[in-house]
Amino acid sequence: MEDVARRAGVSRALVSLVMRGSPKVSEQRRAAVLRAAAELGYSPHAMARSLASRTSTVLGVLVSDLHNAFFAEVVDGLDEAASAEGFELIINTGGRSAPRERRAVASLLSFRPAGLALLGPVVPASAIAAAAEQGPVVLVSRSSRLSAVDTVNDDGQTGCGLAVDHLVSLGHTRIVHLDGGGGSQSGTRRRGYLAAMRRHGLPPVVVPSEYTDAAGARAVRELLASGPPPTAIVAANDLNAIGAISALEDAGLRVPEDVSVVGYDNTSLAALRHISLTTVDQPRMEMGRLAGQALLERVRGQRTTPVRHLLEPKLVVRATTAAPSPSTVLDTTGDPA
Amino acid sequence: MEDVARRAGVSRALVSLVMRGSPKVSEQRRAAVLRAAAELGYSPHAMARSLASRTSTVLGVLVSDLHNAFFAEVVDGLDEAASAEGFELIINTGGRSAPRERRAVASLLSFRPAGLALLGPVVPASAIAAAAEQGPVVLVSRSSRLSAVDTVNDDGQTGCGLAVDHLVSLGHTRIVHLDGGGGSQSGTRRRGYLAAMRRHGLPPVVVPSEYTDAAGARAVRELLASGPPPTAIVAANDLNAIGAISALEDAGLRVPEDVSVVGYDNTSLAALRHISLTTVDQPRMEMGRLAGQALLERVRGQRTTPVRHLLEPKLVVRATTAAPSPSTVLDTTGDPA
DNA sequence: TCCAACCAATAGAGCGCTCTAACGATCAAC
């Protein structure tokens, strides 16, 4: 910076003004400074700038698990919102372990970021509260009552309700839910399923499972071993649905002719023609964008009250759901297991 | 820091030594400082530290496209290598556009990172050379002759060779390749296919396609319309293979009974029981880890000569490949289109 | 007893920048 100033024949302070795009610099000086900077290949040192100005253009992001494509897409949306406003993302992962996550948050905070986005964090609420004292915090796929933090979630309860409604409207009555187990949002989805079944006056059946391909297949095998098959399945998520479908096919049942299957998430998987899964869309990119916007609003001091985004899920009907076949319906009434 | 020093009854310099874990501090003073720091909730300011020490614990990462699960997994591996050594990742995306990528690199460099990882960059080589002057650079999914940059790539040529060898060993002779078009590494894969076919004395057939589900289906429809089907297909990648499979099935051909299909990448897709795709594994996490390690070796000054990782691909045999059925072989010989 | 050697601890400069306050210059107004 010193060198640029000397070369342009001005003071360091003037170089600083030019670099910050200040309007109170005459055109000729500005040009001289920019030329000198270009000739010397100078570009401002972001960290020194941040230190001196006591501001930050960095957003800290904690991803509980980057393996998970869900979060990768949320990060994508976050990145879009951040880079549009000249902010950078500094990313750490927690590996789904609270102690590691804690360290990751501490490490992020040591950079004094303008704000913090926690994606599917597993740390206790107290840790989140502590982080919120250092600056704005936004949570994705996790709720909070703290007024200092914003949240972005999808409404899994409504989403599962949509799935059940769709199946009922096709004529299904024996609809089973594969439960997501310890996975995030599994409780919400289960409640949505139960509420919808009650609303339609149908008997709910919940089979424990997990958010994986293999678990979906296992659950279906257990289900088939325990009695006559249902006519429809509301799976824990897309992966789980795909596992369920393959187990159904292995057992000689056709999808959707014999059994309809609905997934959850609308991952890119679901759209593959070979799978063409009816599923509930969860707008991950959008969730990332909203999280980024919420954070930036706080950073800019435009808002101090918490925001709770609860995204409206949408049903995406593809090829894995259809009306139950008459024979199946007959079977069912003839054999009320 | 001042406050901590005062509270512990020592100088600022001593606090600094304790925070850096220096061995030349007496146990009692160390304890006093740590206690004072804990009481005041003090933690060192990473940017100020970096500025003063003229060192950085940040690695800049440019991801050409975070939408792409491939790169998300590479970032995952990179993160693993970096965080194991106390480094942080600061991430920017380029959106597959050279100008945007250039800006992203400039922005990353303004943080004076210890090193830079460029994942599938599309900027011209000159831009990479310019970045390499500022510090160590590692390239993933892109090659370079610059001695200042390390590279990590998979050996797509060998990989496609493995796929062809596998099919030939099953008895296939009419093996078609769906080409990846403008996608990265598509040329290498095509060359691998052509070389292997030549080696086996078989006539190569390359059908233009792309790295997508829909393109794979389209290519197969065109292929089927133009004459009798091949007995095997080496697809551009997994997604392309899945599209190909669904088009084959739509045409009434069974996989693998009538046509065998091999993918490329071994994405999580391929492992789904419902798909169970024979494919060539490209170790993305490992590539990220290697990239991180290469960068850190340079950062620590342990190496100044370039490293060129060319990862050995592995064939993963699943359920989409089998010996050609006798009837198909007969058909072929009877109708040499 | 004296000095070199060593150790824990510290003073103070400086990393690359921003920002406040002050500066000289220009100009309209009286």
Added chain:
DNA sequence: GTTGATCGTTAGAGCGCTCTATTGGTTGGA
């Protein structure tokens, strides 16, 4: 011709830390 605004420009302190050089206090050997 003086005043007061206004404007472009600058000096210099300071952001939170590290690091070199130095200090004072022990210790061990001659």
